[in-house]
Amino acid sequence: xxxxxxxxxxxxxxxxxxxxxxxxxxxxxxxxxxxxxxxxxxxxxxxxxxxxxxxxxxxxxxxxxxxxxxxxxxxxxxxxxxxxxxxxxxxxxxxxxxxxxxxxxxxxxxxxxxxxxxxxxxxxxxxxxxxxxxxxxxxxxxxxxxxxxxxxxxxxxxxxxxxxxxxxxxxxxxxxxxxxxxxxx
Numbered sequence: 001x002x003x004x005x006x007x008x009x010x011x012x013x014x015x016x017x018x019x020x021x022x023x024x025x026x027x028x029x030x031x032x033x034x035x036x037x038x039x040x041x042x043x044x045x046x047x048x049x050x051x052x053x054x055x056x057x058x059x060x061x062x063x064x065x066x067x068x069x070x071x072x073x074x075x076x077x078x079x080x081x082x083x084x085x086x087x088x089x090x091x092x093x094x095x096x097x098x099x100x101x102x103x104x105x106x107x108x109x110x111x112x113x114x115x116x117x118x119x120x121x122x123x124x125x126x127x128x129x130x131x132x133x134x135x136x137x138x139x140x141x142x143x144x145x146x147x148x149x150x151x152x153x154x155x156x157x158x159x160x161x162x163x164x165x166x167x168x169x170x171x172x173x174x175x176x177x178x179x180x181x182x183x184x185x
Contacts, residue, residue: 028103029103029104029105029125029126029134030103030165030166031166032103034166036100036103036106037160037164037165040108040156040157040160041113042152042156044149044152044153044156045110045111045112045113045119045120045149045153045156046110046111046112046113046115047108047109047110047111047122047157047160048108048109048111048115049096049097049100049106049107049108049109050093050096050097050100050107050108050109050121051093051096051097051100051109052090052093052094052097054093054109054111054118055086055089055090055092055093055094056086056089056090057109057116057117057118058089058093058109058118058121059084059086059089059090060117060118061117061118061119061120061141062080062084062089063080063084064141064142064143065139065141065142065143065145066080066082066084067142068141068142068145069139071174071179072137072139072174073137073173074173074174074179074182074183075179075180104126105123105124105125105126106123106124106125107121107122107123107124108121108122108124109121110122110138110140110153118141119140119141119144119149120138120139120140120141120144120149120153121138121139122136122137122138122153122157123135123136123137123138124136124161124165127171129171129182129185131169132169132170132171133166133167133168133169133170134161134165134167134170134171135170135171135173136157136161136170136171136172136173137172137173137174138153138154138157140153154172154175158172
């Protein structure tokens with residue numbers, strides 16, 4: 001388990017996703033007086049901070065969509081690994097919950113309205129590249145992707161971020177900026 005956790009940490013450092021705060025480039029991601037949104041309710045889903053509470057449902061969502069999710073964090077990403085365990089996912093959820101609490105990064109579970117299933121995830125991180133305030137990545141399960149929810153999630157998140165977050169220049173990774181272009185910056 002520790003080897004897998006170290007590999008995940010290395011992934012975040014090497015591929016730039018969250019590197020801004022990992023190596024100290026970003027002293028603070030959001031101002032201390034900024035009220036971080038605790039949810040988004042859409043007609044199609046809810047966003048709530050990823051926590052240990054949702055770890056088991058998140059694990060099920062990831063494992064059911066493992067091949068579909070390859071490349072979400074870039075072409076060289078190994079996430080999610082085929083040998084991911086529930087324990088690993090619980091550890092990862094705890095990491096994201098800690099980042100959220102400390103206001104270093106914000107990861108949200110995409111939930112059904114009844115909060116009985118995880119449909120995807122949204123990651124809001126400090127930018128590792130100059131000229132951007134934040135990096136945002138997201139995914140939905142294979143079944144939700146096949147029903148068109150990926151584009152709905154992207155549009156809803158984009159509107160929410162514009163209305164509720166302090167960021168002016170956002171890199172929507174793999175969407176408005178390709179991973180190839182991003183990795184060249």
